[in-house]
Amino acid sequence: MIPELGQIFLVAALASALFQFLGGISPLLNKIENIETFIDRVTTFQTISLVICFALLTTSFLQDDFSVLYVASNSNTALPIGYKFAAVWGGHEGSLLLWVLILSLWTLLLSKDKALKSSPDLRIQSLSILGLISLGFLIFILYTSNPFERLFPIPLQGRGLNPLLQDPGLIIHPPFLYLGYVGSSIVFSISMAILILNNNTKEYFEILKPWIFLSWTFLSCGIGLGSWWAYYELGWGGFWFWDPVENASLLPWLTSSALLHTIIISTKKKSLQNWTLFLSIITFLLSLLGTFLVRSGVLVSVHAFANDPKRGVFILLLLLAISAISFILFLKRSKTFSNKLQINLVSREGAISLNNIFMFTLTFTILLGTVYPLFSNVIFNNKISVGAPFFNSILSPLMIPITLGMMFGP
Numbered sequence: 001m002i003p004e005l006g007q008i009f010l011v012a013a014l015a016s017a018l019f020q021f022l023g024g025i026s027p028l029l030n031k032i033e034n035i036e037t038f039i040d041r042v043t044t045f046q047t048i049s050l051v052i053c054f055a056l057l058t059t060s061f062l063q064d065d066f067s068v069l070y071v072a073s074n075s076n077t078a079l080p081i082g083y084k085f086a087a088v089w090g091g092h093e094g095s096l097l098l099w100v101l102i103l104s105l106w107t108l109l110l111s112k113d114k115a116l117k118s119s120p121d122l123r124i125q126s127l128s129i130l131g132l133i134s135l136g137f138l139i140f141i142l143y144t145s146n147p148f149e150r151l152f153p154i155p156l157q158g159r160g161l162n163p164l165l166q167d168p169g170l171i172i173h174p175p176f177l178y179l180g181y182v183g184s185s186i187v188f189s190i191s192m193a194i195l196i197l198n199n200n201t202k203e204y205f206e207i208l209k210p211w212i213f214l215s216w217t218f219l220s221c222g223i224g225l226g227s228w229w230a231y232y233e234l235g236w237g238g239f240w241f242w243d244p245v246e247n248a249s250l251l252p253w254l255t256s257s258a259l260l261h262t263i264i265i266s267t268k269k270k271s272l273q274n275w276t277l278f279l280s281i282i283t284f285l286l287s288l289l290g291t292f293l294v295r296s297g298v299l300v301s302v303h304a305f306a307n308d309p310k311r312g313v314f315i316l317l318l319l320l321a322i323s324a325i326s327f328i329l330f331l332k333r334s335k336t337f338s339n340k341l342q343i344n345l346v347s348r349e350g351a352i353s354l355n356n357i358f359m360f361t362l363t364f365t366i367l368l369g370t371v372y373p374l375f376s377n378v379i380f381n382n383k384i385s386v387g388a389p390f391f392n393s394i395l396s397p398l399m400i401p402i403t404l405g406m407m408f409g410p
Contacts, residue, residue: 024128169229180219
C-alpha cells in the first residue's frame with residue numbers, strides 16, 4: 001500500500017498547490033474573509049503531503065520494495081543503508097520529488113517571514129506564484145516521472161545504484177545544490193509580485209534581500225561540494241571545469257552574484273531596481289534551464305540523467321511559458337522601477353553597474369558555448385563540441401575588468 005499512499009499524497013499536494021495559486025488571482029477565493037489564513041493552510045498542507053511522500057519513498061528503498069520501478073532501478077539488497085537513503089534522490093524521479101519538496105519547504109519558510117507579513121498584498125502574490133511553480137512540477141512528476149510507479153513482474157533483485165554515485169558526495173551535494181536552485185524561485189516570486197503590484201518602495205526590496213543571500217550561499221556550497229566530489233571521484237584534471245552540466249549550475253550563480261550587489265544599492269539608494277528585478281528573473285530561468293539540460297538527455301555528460309527526451313520537452317515548455325510571462329510583465333512595468341538619475345561611473349553604483357554588464361556578458365558567453373552544440377546538431381545536423389580552449393580564450397579578457405571592478409568598486 002505504500003506506493004498507493006504516495007500517489008494519494010502527491011495528488012493532495014497538487015490540489016493544494018492549485019488552491020495556493022488561485023488564492024492570489026481568483027476573485028472567488030479572494031472573497032474568502034481571511035484569504036491569508038487560507039493560503040497559509042494550503043501551503044502547510046502541501047508541505048506536509050510532500051514530506052509524507054518523500055518518507056514513503058524512502059521507506060520503499062529501506063524495505064527493498066522492488067515492486068516499485070524506481071526502487072528496482074536504483075537500489076538492491078546489498079546496498080548499504082546510507083546509500084539506500086541517498087538513492088532516493090540518486091535518479092531522475094526521486095531527485096524531482098526532492099526538488100519540489102525543497103520548494104514547498106522554502107515556500108512554508110517564506111510564509112512565516114515576519115517582514116513579508118507586514119505587506120499582505122506582496123505576500124499573497126508571492127505565495128500564489130510559488131503555488132503555480134509547484135503545480136507545474138507536480139503535474140510533471142505525476143504524468144511523466146512518477147517515483148511510485150509499480151513494476152510487474154516483481155524482480156528478485158534491483159539493478160543497484162550507479163557505482164559513481166556510491167559516495168558521501170551524493171548524500172550532501174544534491175540537497176545543497178537544490179536549496180540554491182530552488183531558493184532562486186523565492187527571489188523570482190517576490191520580484192514578480194513586486195512587478196504585479198507595480199510598487200517600487202524600498203521596503204519591498206528589503207524583504208527580497210535576505211532571500212538572495214540565502215539562495216546564493218546554498219548554491220555556492222552546492223557547486224563547491226560538487227566540484228570536490230567530481231575531482232576526487234572522476235579525476236582527469238581540469239577536464240570537468242567546462243563540463244556542460246557544471247556550466248548549468250555556474251550560470252545562475254554568476255547572475256546571482258551580480259544580484260547580491262545590485263540589491264544593496266536598491267535598498268540603500270532606490271536605484272538599480274530594474275537590474276535587481278531583471279537579474280532575479282534571469283537567475284530563476286537559468287536554474288530552470290539547468291534542470292532542463294540535466295534531465296532532458298540532450299547533453300552528453302557523466303552528470304546528466306539520460307532519460308526520455310519527452311520529459312525534457314515538458315520542462316522546456318514550462319521554461320518558455322515562465323520566460324514569456326515574466327519578460328512581458330517586466331517590459332510593461334519597468335518604467336516604474338527605472339531611476340532617471342544619471343549614475344556616476346566613478347562611484348560604487350557606477351562600478352557595480354559596469355560589473356553587472358561584464359558579469360552578464362560572461363554568463364551569456366558561457367550559455368552560448370554550452371547550448372550552441374545543441375543548436376548546431378538540430379539546425380545544421382553538424383555535431384561539434386565546445387571545450388576549455390573556447391571558454392579560456394574568450395573569457396580570460398573579460399576577467400581583467402571584472403577583477404579590477406572588484407578591487408576598486410567597493
